[in-house]
Amino acid sequence: MLVLKPTDDKNLIKEYYEKENIPFTDxxxxxxxxxxxxxxxxxxxxxxxxxTVYKIEPMDDIFLLDGVLRSTLHVGCERGxxxxxxxxxxxxxxxxxLGFVKDKAEKRLDIDKLFKSCCxxx
Numbered sequence: 001m002l003v004l005k006p007t008d009d010k011n012l013i014k015e016y017y018e019k020e021n022i023p024f025t026d027x028x029x030x031x032x033x034x035x036x037x038x039x040x041x042x043x044x045x046x047x048x049x050x051x052t053v054y055k056i057e058p059m060d061d062i063f064l065l066d067g068v069l070r071s072t073l074h075v076g077c078e079r080g081x082x083x084x085x086x087x088x089x090x091x092x093x094x095x096x097x098l099g100f101v102k103d104k105a106e107k108r109l110d111i112d113k114l115f116k117s118c119c120x121x122x
Contacts (some may be wrong), residue, residue, distance in 0.1 A: 050085055
């Protein structure tokens with residue numbers, strides 16, 4: 001069974017950030033997509049006054065990546081964070097093809113898309 005949820009294990013979060021050469025801070029978060037013990041995907045993101053996506057996987061499964069992104073944005077919403085952005089290390093073209101890029105200049109993601117169908121995925 002596929003499970004998508006954030007982890008509270010700071011050591012595991014730090015391990016993923018270090019593996020991707022992304023600075024680890026107190027705001028660093030990790031959402032894992034797992035099937036039993038197997039990690040199928042993940043998202044590295046920070047939450048402060050806004051949510052920032054740094055890295056997302058799997059790049060070879062657009063439908064799972066869409067689910068990981070939606071789950072990550074949902075975590076932000078649940079924590080009262082309604083502004084989401086992506087860093088240079090995130091796949092802008094993929095986010096754009098999924099219809100999540102709201103403003104390329106600001107690197108802003110469209111959280112409102114969470115409440116719409118994903119049927120327009122390309």
